[in-house]
Amino acid sequence: xxxxxxxxxxxxxxEAVPAPQWDYSKGQKISFSSSAVLxxxxxxxxxxxxxxxxxxxxxxxxxVAADAAKSRPLVSEKDWAETVTVGHRLSVIRAxxxxxxxxxxxxxxxxx
Numbered sequence: 001x002x003x004x005x006x007x008x009x010x011x012x013x014x015e016a017v018p019a020p021q022w023d024y025s026k027g028q029k030i031s032f033s034s035s036a037v038l039x040x041x042x043x044x045x046x047x048x049x050x051x052x053x054x055x056x057x058x059x060x061x062x063x064v065a066a067d068a069a070k071s072r073p074l075v076s077e078k079d080w081a082e083t084v085t086v087g088h089r090l091s092v093i094r095a096x097x098x099x100x101x102x103x104x105x106x107x108x109x110x111x112x
Contacts, residue, residue, distance in 0.1 A: 044105035053099025063091035
């Protein structure tokens with residue numbers, strides 16, 4: 001069976017609503033500063049990001065975040081959903097202030 005993102009359903013036919021459920025029990029809390037920091041490997045193809053301070057992130061096999069064009073800026077105190085490749089990681093670095101990045105995966109079901 002293929003793994004799928006768990007989401008809300010609606011109506012008698014149980015049609016999927018585009019609102020994933022988040023697996024807070026598998027969330028990561030990553031403190032960031034002036035040196036790039038790596039997350040753990042992703043197990044879900046969808047993650048929710050929330051930073052306490054403005055920062056830059058880069059996602060990939062061996063990412064290294066920097067305040068350059070190849071890293072995505074994240075504003076503070078806003079949620080951002082991002083699709084990722086399972087097995088990849090995230091790198092984060094501060095924009096100007098140290099902070100914390102919360103990385104919450106979407107809840108998954110199924111599998112082999």
